[in-house]
Amino acid sequence: MALQGNLKDMTVADLIQHNCIDHKTARLTIDHNGQQATLFFKNGNVPHATLGNLTGEEVVFHILNWQEGQFTLEMGLETPGETISRSWSGLLLEGARRLDEAGAATNGTQAPANSIQFEEPLQNKLSQIFANVSDIEGIAIISVDGEVLAAKLQQSTLDEDDIGAIGAAILGLSKRSVDQLKRGNFKQALLQGLEGNVIITNVTEDVLFVGLTPEQVNMGFVFAEAREITNEVRQALQSN
Numbered sequence: 349m350a351l352q353g354n355l356k357d358m359t360v361a362d363l364i365q366h367n368c369i370d371h372k373t374a375r376l377t378i379d380h381n382g383q384q385a386t387l388f389f390k391n392g393n394v395p396h397a398t399l400g401n402l403t404g405e406e407v408v409f410h411i412l413n414w415q416e417g418q419f420t421l422e423m424g425l426e427t428p429g430e431t432i433s434r435s436w437s438g439l440l441l442e443g444a445r446r447l448d449e450a451g452a453a454t455n456g457t458q459a460p461a462n463s464i465q466f467e468e469p470l471q472n473k474l475s476q477i478f479a480n481v482s483d484i485e486g487i488a489i490i491s492v493d494g495e496v497l498a499a500k501l502q503q504s505t506l507d508e509d510d511i512g513a514i515g516a517a518i519l520g521l522s523k524r525s526v527d528q529l530k531r532g533n534f535k536q537a538l539l540q541g542l543e544g545n546v547i548i549t550n551v552t553e554d555v556l557f558v559g560l561t562p563e564q565v566n567m568g569f570v571f572a573e574a575r576e577i578t579n580e581v582r583q584a585l586q587s588n
Contacts, residue, residue, distance in 0.1 A: 350423075352418065354419070355415060355418070361440055361520075364436055364439070365436070365514070365516075368394065369514060372389050372423065373423070374424065374425060375389075375425040376421050377419065378418070378419045383400070384399070385411045393432070394439060395431070396430055404432055409439075409443045412443040437509040441494055473581070483565040483566065484559045484570060484577075485560055486500070491516075492556060493516055494515065494516035496509065501560075511558060515548055518539070545567070547570065549574060552585065555581075559573075
């Protein structure tokens with residue numbers, strides 16, 4: 349059975365994030381102003397995409413800016429080919445970078461400087477903070493579009509880009525949820541799994557804190573540490 353919807357309710361980036369995170373095998377068809385794009389999902393990635401005669405990553409980069417249109421998601425349909433090797437998180441980060449550059453060019457302004465200019469001092473600050481926390485085993489500071497500004501992770505199996513993209517996806521869903529349920533502006537999200545927890549909260553309007561904890565922790569202490577960390581990171585950002 350196909351799932352149909354409108355891009356006003358779920359963006360292209362959201363569709364990619366949710367289907368890849370859930371490791372779905374599916375075909376996504378998007379109709380926008382007489383154009384039709386098709387994306388395929390498999391094993392947590394987007395292996396193939398088409399838009400007219402265009403194929404591969406450039407299709408994804410092009411349609412990320414589509415704000416209106418209808419989509420149809422059909423489960424269980426296999427990809428007819430593989431034209432994309434980049435991870436889904438890498439696709440979205442590169443797409444966000446291109447959109448930023450395009451917006452700056454349209455407005456006649458300089459594109460935002462790469463975060464490398466404050467990444468090193470922020471990373472050093474994060475290392476100092478991490479050495480003093482007891483209940484949080486992983487910290488990432490990300491931009492709202494999923495770029496990882498700094499991270500300190502205990503688990504080597506975790507990919508920083510995935511954390512950034514997933515954090516941005518959770519933020520987008522959380523913002524829409526609290527707005528639709530008339531709960532005001534987004535403040536904080538807590539996800540609890542069988543083996544641990546994920547906390548996402550604002551540092552500034554454009555920067556988020558993502559904290560990872562083990563299962564057996566005192567959540568009161570965790571929230572207190574998260575508040576302290578976000579305050580220190582906010583000060584570090586303001587000093588750059």
